[in-house]
Amino acid sequence: MTVVREVPRRCVVWFGQPESHEQAELIRAGWNLRIADVAEPGGVGMRRGDTVVALADLRQGGADRLHALELMMADHAWLPWLTLLSAELPTQDPQVARVLLASVDFFTAPLDLQRLLDKLTLIGSNHLPVGHADIGGMTGRSAAIQAVVASIRKYAPVDLPVLITGETGAGKEVAARALHELSARRHRPFAAINCGALAPNLVQSELFGHERGSFTGANARRIGHFESAAGGTVFLDEVGDLPLDAQTNLLRFLQEGTLERVGSSQSISVDVRVLAATHVNLEQAVEQGRFREDLYYRLNVLRLHMPALREREDDVVLLAQHFLDSFREHHNSCARGFSHAARQALRSFAWPGNVRELLNRVQRAAVVAEDVMITAADLDLEDAAQLHAMRLSLGLSRISAERDAVVACLRESRFNISECARRLKVSRVTVYRLCKKHQLELEQLR
Numbered sequence: 001m002t003v004v005r006e007v008p009r010r011c012v013v014w015f016g017q018p019e020s021h022e023q024a025e026l027i028r029a030g031w032n033l034r035i036a037d038v039a040e041p042g043g044v045g046m047r048r049g050d051t052v053v054a055l056a057d058l059r060q061g062g063a064d065r066l067h068a069l070e071l072m073m074a075d076h077a078w079l080p081w082l083t084l085l086s087a088e089l090p091t092q093d094p095q096v097a098r099v100l101l102a103s104v105d106f107f108t109a110p111l112d113l114q115r116l117l118d119k120l121t122l123i124g125s126n127h128l129p130v131g132h133a134d135i136g137g138m139t140g141r142s143a144a145i146q147a148v149v150a151s152i153r154k155y156a157p158v159d160l161p162v163l164i165t166g167e168t169g170a171g172k173e174v175a176a177r178a179l180h181e182l183s184a185r186r187h188r189p190f191a192a193i194n195c196g197a198l199a200p201n202l203v204q205s206e207l208f209g210h211e212r213g214s215f216t217g218a219n220a221r222r223i224g225h226f227e228s229a230a231g232g233t234v235f236l237d238e239v240g241d242l243p244l245d246a247q248t249n250l251l252r253f254l255q256e257g258t259l260e261r262v263g264s265s266q267s268i269s270v271d272v273r274v275l276a277a278t279h280v281n282l283e284q285a286v287e288q289g290r291f292r293e294d295l296y297y298r299l300n301v302l303r304l305h306m307p308a309l310r311e312r313e314d315d316v317v318l319l320a321q322h323f324l325d326s327f328r329e330h331h332n333s334c335a336r337g338f339s340h341a342a343r344q345a346l347r348s349f350a351w352p353g354n355v356r357e358l359l360n361r362v363q364r365a366a367v368v369a370e371d372v373m374i375t376a377a378d379l380d381l382e383d384a385a386q387l388h389a390m391r392l393s394l395g396l397s398r399i400s401a402e403r404d405a406v407v408a409c410l411r412e413s414r415f416n417i418s419e420c421a422r423r424l425k426v427s428r429v430t431v432y433r434l435c436k437k438h439q440l441e442l443e444q445l446r
């Protein structure tokens, strides 16, 4: 007997006119497409269990279409609506603002098709907004983050230490958690310890525990982080800050799998995987005698580098939208997305504080925004928006290209700022801003 089961369909009802490549892209991604006319509203035509998402296309047609759509949205308020805006439509206009507020999310022309497909998939699978490469809370689709994710998948099941490098805020701890979550240890503890934050005289006792009376103030036995995390993972953040005596004990633990509590000579076997992170150059610390070379080799068996955010321009807007969506789950904000100029500023900024800085700026912007679209000013990135215009006029597609171009131009102008400004067709102030942005020390370059 064959059971014919109707597969629930996924359908986008597009009020307006999609372009042919947009149609093709949606169909390729498994969505049925119905093109509907705002002027002639009819039934949407679906079966129970189907996923239907409505898309209000406001790229063409003026106030009439806006008005008809507003009525339609009110009629079909139960449908998830997405809105596609022409760049010219002012989002402050009360009618536009009402349409945007009635929609789950909106997009501006030119349409970011990948973001649209991501959003449709989310609505279709009824999930909370999550990112793309999403493993263990790691959002991103850039080539750089995909490579990181591939390494994490490879390293997670192996019980060896991993040394995670990268700038502050780049996501080292996120990566460590992902390694833990994807390992067989995921149901056991994950202990994150910031070695730089521990008082130097208490490091040993914090990590490995102590016996009662082992030092003044040790009134009771204390179990250290390694023992409490038995079966799980210990993440030693800023491992370069570990004092030398603690380094010796850590090395011993890595070699033998045993530790001794302070004030005891009894060895205890503990099963813990060690992950370590550093934002300083450990090789240099080894050369300077601040870090044991043998410990360095033990920790550095597998290495994972978290790229700086400016090296993943493709992730910035995606992450910003992700942080905004998460913020809105718990707080009120009229903001739904980012204006065109804000997106450009986001991509153009050098992000010295990496993902952490992006998170902070987006949260602040979500609070201060007075419009459905977060502006470059809300993000405090007006400079970046101006610099972006310069980048475009110079035909520099990436930030690294911008830095190279500025250095080259400074050299050609013999470090005469006025001459460099003339050549770049920007103001002197902008040249100084560019130097600051790319951490270029004129004195050192000269």
Ligand SMILES: Nc1ncnc2c1ncn2[C@@H]1O[C@H](COP(=O)(O)OP(=O)(O)O)[C@@H](O)[C@H]1O
Residues within 6 Å of the ligand: 137, 138, 139, 140, 166, 167, 168, 169, 170, 171, 172, 173, 174, 175, 306, 319, 355, 356, 359
């Ligand atoms: N790929 C990512 N996706 C989502 N959030 C991220 C990502 N990378 C970093 N974050 C967030 O950015 C902040 C800084 O990350 P963290 O791992 O603490 O950086 P680091 O340890 O390198 O200083 C955290 O709030 C973290 O949740």
Ligand SMILES: [Mg+2]
Residues within 6 Å of the ligand: 169, 172, 173, 237
């Ligand atoms: Mg950290």
